[in-house]
Structure formats: C-alpha cells, structure tokens
Amino acid sequence: MPQVVINDFHDGVNSYKSDMNTNLYQFLADLNLIDAPCGGVGCCGKCKVRILNQDFTLHNTEKEFFTEKELSQGWRLACLHGVETDITLELSPKEVISEIVSDGYLRDFVKKPHISKTLDQNGNTLLMAGDEVIGQEQGDTRNRLFGLAMDIGTTTVVASLIDLLTGQELTSISCLNGQKNFGQDVITRINYAMTQTKGTLILQKTILQDLRNLIEGILTQCRGNYPLTPHDIYDISIGANATMIHLLAGIDPSSMGKSPYATAFSGPLVMNGSKDLKLPVSEHCLVYCLPAVSAFVGGDITAGILACGIHDASKNVLFIDIGTNGEMVLSKNGKFYACSCAAGPALEGMNISCGVRAAKGAIEDVQLVGVGKDIAVKVSVIGEAKPTGLCGSGLLSAVAELARTGILHKSGRLLEHPLVERVAGKKRFIIDQDNEIYLTQQDIRQVQLAKGAILSGIQTMAQANEMTFSEIDQVMVAGQFGAHLKAESLTGAGLFPQELENVITYVGNTSKSGAYLCLLSSEEREAAEKIAKKISYIELSHLDGYDSLFVKGMEF
Structure with missing residues (x-):
C-alpha cells in the first residue's frame, strides 16, 4: 500500500496508508483535511496541495488555477490525481470561520417546554412529552432538565445548551459542517448520495459525528459549573434545510435531486x-x-419566520437567507409566497479565484477612492490581519464599487483601467497586488449568476403578491452571510433592488432562534407546523418568462 506523508500547517507531519489508485482528494477529504465547493470534480480549484517528492503530470485545468512559479514548485489539484506510489505533500493552511453566527433575532413568547418532569405517587420522576409519559426515573430528578437548540446549516453547525426549567441559554458551540468535504452546496451533496455507494450513509455518519463532537464539547465546557451528563439532555430541536434533515436521519434525498423535486416526507420529523x-x-x-x-x-x-414573528406581522416583510441557496419568503396581509434560487457558493467566498470564508484575514469590505485613472483600493480585513482573500461580503462590496465607478460595464465586462490587467489573455482587477489578491472576469460572472438568481427571485415574489418594491416595509436578511455585509453592497452589486436599501435589517441566526422557540414551547411547535403549511411555494424554473427575468437580473 502506498504511503502518504502529509505536512499539515496545523497538525505537523503525519503518515497514512492508502489503497492503490485512490483519488488524492477523496483520500484527504476522508481524513477531513481538505474540502472543495465542487466536491472534487476539478472545476473550483480549491483542493490545492504541494507535491514535494515527485513531479505529478500536469493537467491543462491546473494551468487556470496556478502561476507558472506555483506549478514549478509542485502545486497541483488533489482531485485530478491518484495515489500510485509513496507521496509526500504539503497542505495549504486550513480556513476556519472565526465568527460563526450563533445569535439571532428572537421575539417574546410564553415558555412551556414540550418536555417536562413531574413526580408520581411513589416519589419517582415521570418524564413527559406534552401529556404523554415517555420515561421514568428513580427518585426526584426534576431539577435536571436540559435541551439543545441546533442550527444545521450547509456550511456551519451551531448547538446551544438550554436549561428547560428557566429557558436560559447556558453555552453555545459551533463548527464547520463536515459534509463540506463532499461539496459546498445541497445539490452536490444530493448528487453524492445518489451516485456513490452508501453515499447517504456516509453523509449521515459525517453530520452525526459533528453533532457528537459538539455535544461532547458542551459537556466539557459545563464541567465545574454544573456537572452535566449526557443523561440530562432530554430534548433537541433543530432548524435545518430539507437536505440536511434527510441526511441527518439517513433518508435517501434522491427525490429532491430530480423532478418534481419533492421531499421524502412532509411535516416535522421526530426521532429518538x-x-x-x-x-x-x-x-x-x-x-x-x-x-x-x-x-x-x-x-x-x-x-426564521417563527422567530421573527412574521406570521403575525401586519407589515409587508421580505425574509431572505442568502447562502449557497437564496431562500426567501414574502408576506402580505397574512399571505405568504416562497421561492428558492441557486445563488451558488460564490457569496460564501467559494468558487472565487481568491475567495475565502469569513475568517481572520478575509477582506470583508472594499472601497475605491478617487476618480478615473487615479482610483486607489482601500480594504477592511477581518481581525486586522494580513489579507488572505475575499470573503462573500468583500466580494460584493468590490463588485458594487466597480459598478459605481464605471470600471464594470452593465454587461459585467471589466473595462480598461490601470487597475485592470490581463494575465494569460484574461482580465482581472487588482485589489491587493502585494498579497496577490484580485478579482477576475470569471469571478464577476459567478457574482452575476448569484445576482440574477436572487434579484429575479425577489421580483417574482413581489409579482406574486401584486406588490411594488416600495410597498415592502422591511427586509430581514438572515444567516452567516449578513454578518459582515453593508446594505449598500447588496443594492450596489444589484442583488437587491435599490428601493429596499433603507429597509434592510440583519437578524442573524434565526434558524437557531426558531429551534430555541420550539424547544421551549409546544405552542410554538404547532405554530411552526401551521406556518410551513401556509406558505405557497413557487418553483421559479416552471414560470413562463423566468429565463428572461433571470438574464435581465444579471445586468449591473
């Protein structure tokens, strides 16, 4: 068996055995050492490794992602190579999201946890789920009743420990979703489950390990303050997209990967x-x-709808969670329409030449100062560290500034300018030459695809409700993406109509907030189930004229 020696910036030098002809990306992904937006199919350029002990065959694709100097130093894309002999390699530093958003907007509500405890006539404790007895414990254990509110996102996972007796959040812990090794978006993961042997089982195993690690981390944090044991955790409430729930439960998600794109079950899912x-x-x-x-x-x-109280609001509210998918709901007089548009991973810093996640060193804001040929670039960096690349908010602000200053044509084409250079016949805008950070024409095309998807989705929602943009009273932007984002970047880059700029608010991790509500109130669970049934879903791809609307939405 070939030996793979890995020089990891975080873990030092380690040696592993590999089966002959194993794909190098898959080998590293299985060890949780690398991930890529495309899931390892050779089109994103993110699975970069440096081969130290041999000269790997150069694929033409790799010329698009490396300079001549990097290629001569042995940098390659792991997904394009197999392990045939002993190999020594070096990994790029891992990206870590430094500020995973765990808090979100939460309205007032009446606490009445779904799980409770009461004593029987013999002085033993009965565990109740609503009015139903689901367990019995010896003695009086009523003072120990805890639960977890969780958000399982495509990119991140958050778990908060809640005292069900007081409603107090005692601690919160988070991590990257380990399934990222198999692709950055739900479509890629659905495809993995559909095409790989035991694909669903592998993805389930991955997310369950993440949850175990988080729970064990919470137990460790609590030692010394209140000696919590696993037996004290009686209820878990989870907010997640449908793909994540299918994979968590080990349910084949194939039905969502082909027309008519339906879930394998409806309503809430309850498990032990x-x-x-x-x-x-x-x-x-x-x-x-x-x-x-x-x-x-x-x-x-x-x-999110539950946590923000949109189902009871008298205002016209647009709720939108921008990630790899742009999911949105527009309410008007108690009537709800929803849609989902494929924003792609670009807005999370992926699929971008110099894209990184929102971590220390990521450029979160770009400003172009001056006019004409005298324009200079100013950047803001998370953690005030050396710039490592552009995260989603930095990407959008850069595009917005290019459009504002006229360097970017309405078609999305970079125009001639001293800060626009050609490399291998392709244009790119220089953001930080010293640190080799730039925005390519292809990067801008990725933003255009996201822009066309989100803007056309908002337009469709407004049309369905027979509204103009000026009639929308409030826009609530949820999720990780909004943490470093300015409202003017959303409108300046054209993702949102200009009319909405002054009514945009950020509501944070409302997926976890809604899970918290359902953990602490049976009535809120009932409300959530009514909300899900009440919302009318619009499949954008089935609408007459949607293609034209999408293409129009790509213009700056």
Whole structure:
C-alpha cells in the first residue's frame, strides 16, 4: 500500500496508508483535511496541495488555477490525481470561520417546554412529552432538565445548551459542517448520495459525528459549573434545510435531486436521539426537526419566520437567507409566497479565484477612492490581519464599487483601467497586488449568476403578491452571510433592488432562534407546523418568462 506523508500547517507531519489508485482528494477529504465547493470534480480549484517528492503530470485545468512559479514548485489539484506510489505533500493552511453566527433575532413568547418532569405517587420522576409519559426515573430528578437548540446549516453547525426549567441559554458551540468535504452546496451533496455507494450513509455518519463532537464539547465546557451528563439532555430541536434533515436521519434525498423535486416526507420529523441517532444524550431524548415548506425552502426558513414573528406581522416583510441557496419568503396581509434560487457558493467566498470564508484575514469590505485613472483600493480585513482573500461580503462590496465607478460595464465586462490587467489573455482587477489578491472576469460572472438568481427571485415574489418594491416595509436578511455585509453592497452589486436599501435589517441566526422557540414551547411547535403549511411555494424554473427575468437580473 502506498504511503502518504502529509505536512499539515496545523497538525505537523503525519503518515497514512492508502489503497492503490485512490483519488488524492477523496483520500484527504476522508481524513477531513481538505474540502472543495465542487466536491472534487476539478472545476473550483480549491483542493490545492504541494507535491514535494515527485513531479505529478500536469493537467491543462491546473494551468487556470496556478502561476507558472506555483506549478514549478509542485502545486497541483488533489482531485485530478491518484495515489500510485509513496507521496509526500504539503497542505495549504486550513480556513476556519472565526465568527460563526450563533445569535439571532428572537421575539417574546410564553415558555412551556414540550418536555417536562413531574413526580408520581411513589416519589419517582415521570418524564413527559406534552401529556404523554415517555420515561421514568428513580427518585426526584426534576431539577435536571436540559435541551439543545441546533442550527444545521450547509456550511456551519451551531448547538446551544438550554436549561428547560428557566429557558436560559447556558453555552453555545459551533463548527464547520463536515459534509463540506463532499461539496459546498445541497445539490452536490444530493448528487453524492445518489451516485456513490452508501453515499447517504456516509453523509449521515459525517453530520452525526459533528453533532457528537459538539455535544461532547458542551459537556466539557459545563464541567465545574454544573456537572452535566449526557443523561440530562432530554430534548433537541433543530432548524435545518430539507437536505440536511434527510441526511441527518439517513433518508435517501434522491427525490429532491430530480423532478418534481419533492421531499421524502412532509411535516416535522421526530426521532429518538439516543436510539435512532446514537447521540450522547438521554435514552428518552427526542429530536424535533422543524418542518420544511418544500425541498428547497427548509425548516431553517420556517424557524426564521417563527422567530421573527412574521406570521403575525401586519407589515409587508421580505425574509431572505442568502447562502449557497437564496431562500426567501414574502408576506402580505397574512399571505405568504416562497421561492428558492441557486445563488451558488460564490457569496460564501467559494468558487472565487481568491475567495475565502469569513475568517481572520478575509477582506470583508472594499472601497475605491478617487476618480478615473487615479482610483486607489482601500480594504477592511477581518481581525486586522494580513489579507488572505475575499470573503462573500468583500466580494460584493468590490463588485458594487466597480459598478459605481464605471470600471464594470452593465454587461459585467471589466473595462480598461490601470487597475485592470490581463494575465494569460484574461482580465482581472487588482485589489491587493502585494498579497496577490484580485478579482477576475470569471469571478464577476459567478457574482452575476448569484445576482440574477436572487434579484429575479425577489421580483417574482413581489409579482406574486401584486406588490411594488416600495410597498415592502422591511427586509430581514438572515444567516452567516449578513454578518459582515453593508446594505449598500447588496443594492450596489444589484442583488437587491435599490428601493429596499433603507429597509434592510440583519437578524442573524434565526434558524437557531426558531429551534430555541420550539424547544421551549409546544405552542410554538404547532405554530411552526401551521406556518410551513401556509406558505405557497413557487418553483421559479416552471414560470413562463423566468429565463428572461433571470438574464435581465444579471445586468449591473
């Protein structure tokens, strides 16, 4: 068996055995050492490794992602090579999201947890789920009743420990979703489940390990303050998109990957955390997954509507979660329409030449100062560190500034300018020459695709409600993406209509907030289920004239 020696910036030098002809990307992904937006199919250029002990065959594709100097130094794309002999390689520094958003807007509500405890006539404790007895414990254990509110996102996972007796959030912990090794978006992961042997099982195993690690991390944090044990965790409430819930439960998501794009089940999903999912929790622990609206408007959106109280609002409200998918709901007089548009991973810093996640060193804002040929570039960097690349907010602000200053044509074409250079016949805008950070013409095309998708989705929602943009009273932007984003970047880059700039607010992680509500109130669970049924879903691809609307939306 070939030996793979890996020089990792974080873990030092380690050696592993590999089967002959194993794909190098898959080998590294299985070790959780690398990931790529495309899931390792050779089109994103993110699985960069440096081969130190031999000269790997150069693929033409690799010339698009490396300079001549980098190629001569041995840098290659792992997904394009197999392990045939002993190999020594070096990995790029891992990206870590430094500020995973765990808090979100939360309205007032009446606390009445779904799980409770009461004493029987013999002085033993009965565990209740609503009015139903689901377990019995010896003695009086009523003072120990905890639950977890979770957000399982495509990119990140957040878990918060909640005291069900007081409603207090005691601690919160988060991580990257380990499934990123198999692709950055739900479509790629659905495809993996459909095409790979035991694909669904592998993806389930990955997310369950993430949850176990988070729960064990919470247990470790609590030692010394209140000695929490796994047996004290009786309830888990989860906000997540439909794909994440299918994979969590080990349910084949294939039905969402082909027309008519339907989920394998409807309504909320309830499982036993210990018996069904093998999590370190009480044997009686129930896991409640908020119901989805459709295959691509999930329980995380239901959670957001619930947490923000949009279902009871008298205003016209647009709720939108911008990630690899742009999921949105528009309410008017108690009537709801929803849609989902494929924004792609560009807005999370992926599929971009110098794209990175929102971590220390990521450029989060770009300003062009001056006029004409005298324009200079000013950047703001997360953590005030050396710039490493552009995260999603930096990408949008850069595009917005290029459009404002006229360097970018309305068609999306970079025009001639001292800061626009040609490399290998392709244009790119120089953002930070010292640190080799730039924005290519292809990067801008990726933003255009996201822009066309999101803007056409908003336009469709308004048309369905027979509204003008000026009639929208409030826009709520949820999720990780909005943490570093200015409203003027959203409108300046053309993702949102200009009329909405002054009514945009950021509401944070409302997926977890909605899960928190459902953890602490049976009535809120009922409300969530009513919300999911009440929302009318519009499949954009089925609408007459949508293609034209999408193409028009790509213009700056």
